[in-house]
Amino acid sequence: MNKPIxxxxxxxxxxxxxxxxxVTYLQYFRADNLNxxxxxxxxxxxxxxRERGSIIVGRDPVAxxxxxxxxxKYLRTYPQPFKYAPxxxxxxxxxxxxxxxRSQNDxxxxxxxxxxxxxxxxxxxxxxxxxxxxALTIDREAQDAAYEALSALPGNVEGSVVALEPRTGKVLAMxxxxxxxxxxxxxxxxxxxxxxxxxxxxxPAEPLLNRGIQKTLPPGSVFKLVTAAAAIENGEYTSADDxxxxxxxxxxxxxxxxxxxxxxxxxxxxxxxxxxxxxMAQSCNTTFARLAVEVGAEAMRDQAEAFGFNRExxxxxxxxxxSRYPEDANAPETGQSGIGQFEVRSTPLQMAxxxxxxxxxxxxxxxxxxxxxxxxxxxxxxxxxxxxFSEAVSPxxxxxxxxxxxxxxxxxxxxxxxxxxxxxxxxTGTAQSGSDDPPYAWFMSFAPADDPQVAVxxxxxxxxxxxxxxxxxxxxxxxxxxxxxxxLR
Amino acid sequence: MAQQGxxxxxxxxxxxxxxLFLLVLALLVGIGAYAAxxxxxxxxxxxxxxxxxxxxxxxxIVAHLVVRIVAPYADPVLLPLVAALNGLGLAVxxxxxxxxxxxxxxxxxxxxxxxxxxxxxxxxxxxxxxxVLQRFTYTSGLAxxxxxxxxxxxxxxxxxxxxxIWISVGPFSLQPGEIAKVLLVVTFAGYLVLHRDALALAGxxxxxxxxxxGRDLGPILVMWAVSLGVLVLQKDLGSSLLFFGLFxxxxxxxxxxxGWLVVGGLLFFAGAFVxxxxxxxxxxxxxxxxxxxxxxxxxxxxxxxxxVESMFGMAWGGLIGRGFGEGSPWRISYAESDFIMAxxxxxxxxxxxxxVLLMFGLIVERALRAALxxxxxxxxxxxxxxxxxxxxxxxVVIGGVTRLIxxxxxxxxxxxxxxxxxxxxxxxxxxxxxxxxxxxxxxxDLSAESDDGAxxxxxxxxxxxx
Numbered sequence: 001m002n003k004p005i006x007x008x009x010x011x012x013x014x015x016x017x018x019x020x021x022x023v024t025y026l027q028y029f030r031a032d033n034l035n036x037x038x039x040x041x042x043x044x045x046x047x048x049x050r051e052r053g054s055i056i057v058g059r060d061p062v063a064x065x066x067x068x069x070x071x072x073k074y075l076r077t078y079p080q081p082f083k084y085a086p087x088x089x090x091x092x093x094x095x096x097x098x099x100x101x102r103s104q105n106d107x108x109x110x111x112x113x114x115x116x117x118x119x120x121x122x123x124x125x126x127x128x129x130x131x132x133x134x135a136l137t138i139d140r141e142a143q144d145a146a147y148e149a150l151s152a153l154p155g156n157v158e159g160s161v162v163a164l165e166p167r168t169g170k171v172l173a174m175x176x177x178x179x180x181x182x183x184x185x186x187x188x189x190x191x192x193x194x195x196x197x198x199x200x201x202x203x204p205a206e207p208l209l210n211r212g213i214q215k216t217l218p219p220g221s222v223f224k225l226v227t228a229a230a231a232i233e234n235g236e237y238t239s240a241d242d243x244x245x246x247x248x249x250x251x252x253x254x255x256x257x258x259x260x261x262x263x264x265x266x267x268x269x270x271x272x273x274x275x276x277x278x279x280m281a282q283s284c285n286t287t288f289a290r291l292a293v294e295v296g297a298e299a300m301r302d303q304a305e306a307f308g309f310n311r312e313x314x315x316x317x318x319x320x321x322x323s324r325y326p327e328d329a330n331a332p333e334t335g336q337s338g339i340g341q342f343e344v345r346s347t348p349l350q351m352a353x354x355x356x357x358x359x360x361x362x363x364x365x366x367x368x369x370x371x372x373x374x375x376x377x378x379x380x381x382x383x384x385x386x387x388x389f390s391e392a393v394s395p396x397x398x399x400x401x402x403x404x405x406x407x408x409x410x411x412x413x414x415x416x417x418x419x420x421x422x423x424x425x426x427x428t429g430t431a432q433s434g435s436d437d438p439p440y441a442w443f444m445s446f447a448p449a450d451d452p453q454v455a456v457x458x459x460x461x462x463x464x465x466x467x468x469x470x471x472x473x474x475x476x477x478x479x480x481x482x483x484x485x486x487x488l489r
Numbered sequence: 490m491a492q493q494g495x496x497x498x499x500x501x502x503x504x505x506x507x508x509l510f511l512l513v514l515a516l517l518v519g520i521g522a523y524a525a526x527x528x529x530x531x532x533x534x535x536x537x538x539x540x541x542x543x544x545x546x547x548x549x550i551v552a553h554l555v556v557r558i559v560a561p562y563a564d565p566v567l568l569p570l571v572a573a574l575n576g577l578g579l580a581v582x583x584x585x586x587x588x589x590x591x592x593x594x595x596x597x598x599x600x601x602x603x604x605x606x607x608x609x610x611x612x613x614x615x616x617x618x619x620x621v622l623q624r625f626t627y628t629s630g631l632a633x634x635x636x637x638x639x640x641x642x643x644x645x646x647x648x649x650x651x652x653x654i655w656i657s658v659g660p661f662s663l664q665p666g667e668i669a670k671v672l673l674v675v676t677f678a679g680y681l682v683l684h685r686d687a688l689a690l691a692g693x694x695x696x697x698x699x700x701x702x703g704r705d706l707g708p709i710l711v712m713w714a715v716s717l718g719v720l721v722l723q724k725d726l727g728s729s730l731l732f733f734g735l736f737x738x739x740x741x742x743x744x745x746x747x748g749w750l751v752v753g754g755l756l757f758f759a760g761a762f763v764x765x766x767x768x769x770x771x772x773x774x775x776x777x778x779x780x781x782x783x784x785x786x787x788x789x790x791x792x793x794x795x796x797v798e799s800m801f802g803m804a805w806g807g808l809i810g811r812g813f814g815e816g817s818p819w820r821i822s823y824a825e826s827d828f829i830m831a832x833x834x835x836x837x838x839x840x841x842x843x844x845v846l847l848m849f850g851l852i853v854e855r856a857l858r859a860a861l862x863x864x865x866x867x868x869x870x871x872x873x874x875x876x877x878x879x880x881x882x883x884x885v886v887i888g889g890v891t892r893l894i895x896x897x898x899x900x901x902x903x904x905x906x907x908x909x910x911x912x913x914x915x916x917x918x919x920x921x922x923x924x925x926x927x928x929x930x931x932x933x934d935l936s937a938e939s940d941d942g943a944x945x946x947x948x949x950x951x952x953x954x955x
Contacts, residue, residue: 005860009857016883024843026804032804041801
């Protein structure tokens with residue numbers, strides 16, 4: 001019987017060799033393919049369980065990972081959740097991530113190529129891969145001031161404040177209300193997370209939206225700065241002291257009757273020609289509608305695009321809404337666009353860029369929020385370079401526009417933003433979106449006017465304020481002032 | 490005795506010292522893995538390491554001492570291999586216990602291991618000569634059938650996960666099929682060794698094969714068909730496959746006619762095709778095997794989750810594994826029983842899986858070696874049968890877990906959680922050690938033996954039965 005037993009031995013050997021070949025195929029040759037499979041929760045869990053890097057403002061983390069005693073090992077924690085949530089975004093198990101958590105995921109999770117050396121050291125020292133840190137450009141005081149001032153408004157405030165450093169494009173503050181608690185979304189209690197997620201998504205106030213960059217609204221009168229810039233740049237007017245068309249009413253070209261009639265809502269705009277400073281200080285609709293028509297649709301669009309409209313410019317924060325200036329506006333539409341209506345839509349960041357561009361001698365710097373990428377040991381591995389975005393207007397034009405804005409603060413609608421002993425440049429805006437909705441209040445400013453350190457845009461979409469009380473200057477001015485003071489202090 | 494052996498030329502050494510040394514290595518594997526689980530999962534060496542390790546060591550050492558006394562010539566490699574596998578299995582089950590939090594499978598498995606070792610010792614002590622078993626050819630056949638039918642008896646039989654292969658009496662539940670497996674090998678070996686000449690030579694030639702006479706093949710064929718039928722009714726695919734293969738291998742070894750393998754192979758594929766067409770549960774298994782990803786995730790039946798998670802786990806383990814406590818083997822349902830190889834693949838990597846496969850391979854090799862050198866036909870058939878059942882079971886279960894073949898659901902010997910399987914496998918090892926002890930033992934009385942130990946004439950040797 002030995003011959004068949006030997007045959008059986010060879011048969012068994014073949015069985016075992018086939019098994020060995022198959023596991024080798026599975027665990028070595030096919031492993032990458034399986035690891036990349038979309039439904040593979042293991043790989044995702046491993047990333048989720050890794051010690052994720054921190055998001056840092058100044059010296060303090062605003063998002064960090066804390067070791068916990070469950071299967072995921074680390075819990076994402078946000079020490080100042082509401083204030084920074086629109087910036088940091090959330091980091092969830094089931095719903096992905098947003099904001100910096102999403103755009104800087106490679107760094108935070110430690111997979112970024114710039115962290116290669118750290119990763120190698122971790123591997124050799126048998127430590128788990130630690131993520132790198134992301135340091136933001138945010139100025140802690142400015143952010144505090146913006147958040148406190150905006151949330152001090154009555155009711156459930158919907159609005160945003162964005163502050164830039166004009167010379168660099170650094171985002172010094174970015175606040176959006178309503179906000180949410182990202183800690184509740186990062187929780188490992190997934191039932192609670194689901195509940196909170198549903199609640200946030202069902203909320204008509206859209207708390208998950210970063211209004212600073214993700215929502216565009218009609219800018220209204222703050223857009224008049226772009227119109228003024230176009231008028232001066234195109235040689236129609238040369239100085240802030242020039243006389244510009246005024247008047248109580250202006251019938252848009254090609255129109256007749258009420259619908260095409262622009263008025264000033266009772267502000268003092270003279271009868272025929274008034275000083276440019278007065279027109280800006282009183283925010284005369286008749287003046288700027290007419291200037292836009294004089295400049296023409298194309299020049300207006302070029303000027304708006306020079307400031308960043310119809311373009312994408314912000315990197316590193318996730319999806320942004322693109323601010324719009326209409327492509328092919330006819331004459332009456334151009335007139336309406338000149339006062340920030342018709343189809344003009346802007347994010348608060350975009351209006352902050354207009355202010356910053358004027359403050360920085362006409363040069364708009366590319367805005368950015370990620371200052372540095374650091375390894376887990378706080379070694380700086382990359383710094384975001386300062387980059388010029390566009391030369392929106394000439395230095396001379398910028399100087400004239402600054403004069404107009406300073407006058408607006410000194411003796412016009414923007415006076416609530418005045419800081420004693422400092423020269424402040426500002427502009428208000430109150431945008432009507434429809435006769436039933438409350439108007440949006442806008443404010444943009446920079447200071448000091450002679451050596452700008454900070455440019456701010458404030459947008460209040462809604463708050464518990466009487467319709468008649470809503471005006472950019474009255475409710476937006478103090479907020480902008482608080483932010484500017486925080487930076488200048 | 491050594492002197493007498495020397496006259497014959499080659500004599501096997503006892504090698505009990507080598508066994509002891511290998512056992513120490515095996516204990517290092519078992520206890521080391523247990524400590525590694527503690528460090529990996531809880532960050533510290535388990536507090537009960539001394540008690541646990543001591544108990545494991547005690548079991549293994551007692552087993553060794555018994556072998557030393559009652560089976561001094563037994564193969565020295567088998568026991569260490571089994572000890573290492575059982576220890577590793579315990580550690581992996583313990584690791585899954587810790588992940589689940591509320592289970593104590595490892596503790597129960599240690600109890601079952603104790604029962605297994607006791608049965609191992611009883612078998613070796615009581616059964617001084619494996620040929621005694623030949624007397625129980627028909628008894629064990631009957632017992633095997635009864636055991637196989639038991640799960641179908643209302644009241645004590647239970648259906649778990651679609652297969653009705655369990656019985657529960659009071660607090661105990663077991664799979665009688667595991668024990669029936671051993672009894673069936675005894676029956677086949679006992680019957681075939683008596684009728685092998687008739688089976689091989691008498692009868693008519695039909696196509697490629699000499700068909701045996703009905704009265705020779707009949708009883709065993711009926712026996713086999715009944716067990717297979719029972720398993721088909723119980724929807725126990727793995728065991729059906731096992732028994733079919735076992736029968737075929739033993740028939741081939743007994744008759745030395747390769748034609749049986751050809752016929753059996755053809756029958757197997759025909760049967761598999763028919764089963765896949767007729768039985769929906771077989772069809773499901775085949776579908777899951779062909780494209781498990783189509784049955785995985787939201788929007789599907791999710792029946793493929795187990796095999797897909799198993800593959801993900803093994804891929805995630807890669808070459809050297811994640812390390813104990815660093816993987817997610819709990820994602821695979823029944824990781825502690827059917828899918829324990831996937832858990833090993835994830836946390837110990839390809840290296841660990843290949844090591845386990847090598848150990849299993851060595852057990853089969855040692856069993857077949859015992860069959861080769863055994864001097865009696867019954868011992869040869871018994872050892873071959875046990876080796877074959879072992880090899881086939883490994884192939885079917887690990888092949889299923891790694892998606893080489895459709896998944897059927899069998900335990901991985903010595904590794905999987907499960908009392909019946911563990912106890913039955915310890916008994917199998919005891920039988921193999923007994924056969925190898927007989928085979929390696931120097932021939933006591935030369936004049937009474939024929940000069941060719943491997944001759945087939947051994948089958949007619951007079952066996953002293955008491």
